[in-house]
Amino acid sequence: MKFDTPATTNPIDQLKVVGQPIHRIDGQLKTTGRAKYAYEWHDTQIPYAYGYPVGASIAKGRIRSMDVAAAQTAPGVLAVVTTLSVGDREKGKFNTAKLFGGDEVQHYHQAIAVVVAETFEQARAAAALVKVDYAVEAGAFDLKEAMKTAEKPAESQQPDTAAGNFDDAFASAAVTLDETYTTPDQSHAMMEPHASIAAWNGDEVTVWTSSQMIDWWRSDLATTLDIDKEKIHLMSPFIGGGFGGKLFLRVDAVLAVLGARAAKRPVKVALPRPFMINNTTHRPATIQRIRIGAERDGKITAIAHESWSGDQPGGQLETAVAQTRLLYAGANRMTAMRLATLHLPEGNAMRAPGEAPGLMALEIAIDEMAEKLGMDPVQFRILNDTQVDPEKPQRPFSHRDLVGCLKLGAERFSWDSRGRPGARRDGNWLIGHGVAAAFRNNLVLPSGARVRLNREGIVTVETDMTDIGTGSYTIIAQTAAEMLGLPLDKVAVHLGDSRFPVSAGSGGQFGANSSTSGVYAACVKLREAIAAKLGFNSADVVFENGEVRSGNRSVPLSQAAGEQGLVGEDTMTWGDLTETHQQSTFGAHFVEVGVDVATGESRIRRMLAVCAAGRILNPITARSQVIGAMTMGAGGALSEELAVDTRRGFFVNHDLAGYEVPVHADIPHQEVIFMDETDPMSSPMKAKGVGELGLCGVAAAIANAIYNASGVRVRSYPITLDKLIGGLPEIA
């Protein structure tokens, strides 16, 4: 099915199941430990062996030689596979740094060997015996230095955009701002490590892994190992968090497959926690310069956003200016992005790549600008709202209610109780309120599904879609139930298996809308098959209460299926509605913080998010996404930073003691409100993504609240106490 005209009324609009607050259908499996994550597939009949990775101990250079004799003869060792023994290999399409193979070391903890042994402990002990002789090379590890030689990347990455004449408009603006902001490298730090099991059967291999994108992984695994893609069976039905860190093939799968081949046994490989930081990908640090010019009445006349980030050679930008092209009006505008070469681990997508760090900067700048204008920051944002793409005014937004989010949020939060900077106090706490807009583009990807109806009247959905904790199982079941007029307990959902139709996968907040649209398309096919089999006119057929009805004839679905059952399969593809109309999601974050007047510790006291993201398919799982994102935003604002050792070229705080994500005690009451809306331009589901929107702007709202509390403006994340105490009142 191709979605190329705006949706009209369809069976989803019944909202008997879709849109209802249904607890996740896989919840019980998870709370009782029966949901099998990658490393947990364990058949007592199978003699699994354990692979432990060895990572490079240098940041850049070549391996002259490796001595694995001691490892090979260590107790229990079955095989040692090294990057030299497998030799140079073609890199996966989605990987920037190579995962394994060859003598080149591109970053710290790049995998250089896997030791396979009878037990995990034996493998780990033997891995420590591998000796490596390196030829160390100098590298670039400091973005501040490297930005001086940063280059303009390929036009396909849209490094430069412009409309009107920014320079002239900025020069003549009545009120201007010109500030630089920095965001640090951040880690996905998901709970479940990257982990895989590989089992060969002849020339076919089955890989249980933790992947957000089954087909991407399968393709890149085939490329990396020079295996026919069709010979690879990939399974990832449950994922313990990804946040973008599991979008692209990672080395645990490569090492498991190679280890299993060498040991002639099924092999399990989990990456140790430090590898998550320095072996896999991270969100790259940015340096962002923002200039805004406005008239005295608050209308923005000029806005410019420039960003510098770094990556491995051949890598990509962190597109931190993306939202600035679309969020606020202003006739004269420009953006620019430059890419520096760094030899740190690969930078890549992390939840809301681009917008998350971009809004961390932009939404402080907007707060600063409002203050310069003497305007309330909510009013300043409302005044500069736009209903069209500011670069191409003939191109409207499909549906945009940022203003509604700001107004409702301000009312619910009691925004008018906000005081002047540094003016409110509660004991030792300086109290402040902050607001920021949330913005994230709505992306769609082709998504396929197969839907089977059996003679018991059970509908089974099969798609390689993944559920990274988001609720995919549940919203897919709701979609099929709605389409076929069934209660939820008559729908089974199977995900994350490469034998199923290729879906959108999970990422870029495109998963929910795209994958349910794919299921919608497959259900339409199944409805047609059922109608055809019964000789019903598919135009007036109704699916309701487990029956299919046409006129005064009705047949139970179980009967309609017949002995053989019926199948519908289709892939949703997308027309040009995303080009004719700008599709984005919107929100407003409101935060109250306390800043300890003595120590400068900032603690969040309450948080509110108002989101406008089309139809909300399930308010429970959507809320869960948003509060999780708000929590991630709290970490980004207050504590999360990968500390770069610019001499040695690695992230030093490579464990969860050093890389501080929020703990329960950091997170106060979180309130989430969804605007009651639909977006018929987005899909037949009329839904958009929300999983990344919830993160966008959170950190800036916290930063603005800290400023309001303390009177100290910090433009460098995370906002730790050392950046505040110099500006706090004297302590007696």
Place this chain on the structure above:
Amino acid sequence: MRVFTYERASSIEAAARAAASSPTAKFIAGGTNLLDLMKLEIEAPTHLIDINTLGLDTIEKTPEGGLRIGALVRNTDLAANDIVRRDYGLLSRALLAGASGQLRNKATTAGNLLQRTRCPYFYDTNQPCNKRQPGSGCSAIGGFSRQLGIVGVSDACIATHPSDMAVAMRALDAVVETVKPDGRRHAIPIAEFHRLPGDTPHLETVLEQGEFITAVVLPAPIGGRHIYRKVRDRASYAFALVSIGAVIQPDGTGRVAAGGVAHKPWRLEAADAELAKGAKATSAALLADARPTEQNRFKIDLVERTLGSVIAEARG
């Protein structure tokens, strides 16, 4: 983790003798730190002597009016003890500011004193570290040092002692009771128990190989307001950037020890003597010889400001 042998100790004396017989033997109690370090091969004992069977888990009054805390009293139990809460509130508060409920259930009083630094370079076996590998150099100096020491540091090491409990013990003038491998009993004032790094940062305490901690003794209660203030980037489950343990009397005099700033809980008599004058004078005395890095210079202000807050709380 390397291969090791394991025994359950039958008595304190036997445990001490067994530990003394090999330079690579270690006692294990809660194991909350040792096991992690063994997995990373930062610690590689060849023999473990499990002392959990030896009792030593009671808290008793001493004839002098103080408290004898058995070496194996778990942090949870110590923090919850009625006498500790009433007479040594500082200790209870410090304990509860550390780690997590699960860890405190396992961690012991003696083990807490012996936990090793959390310097990230100590934890990464690819990096030089004089504490882990004497003579290899210190990669923290000139590196990521925000969390590390500012006072009592050396050119060989700027690591900090991570314990909260030890800061309270230092302010309370605790005494560490031990049995040496030859059976002699020994009492070590907490002030002398931990060493400064100097040229030998791998030597962290004055204990001899095999010397066995049996108890930590607190002197009779000294009254006053007991305040423990731990400053950190997140609200829980993080090591202190700076912590202040103080006992402040109604006249403003008292004692103050700081955590997160040195290789040992940091307390100076000269600083105690300034306490009645306020935070600025006390902090200046406490950190008189500070040698911070660019990244952790803020701790000097932070100690003063935190102390100011503590003094204000004691007065209020």
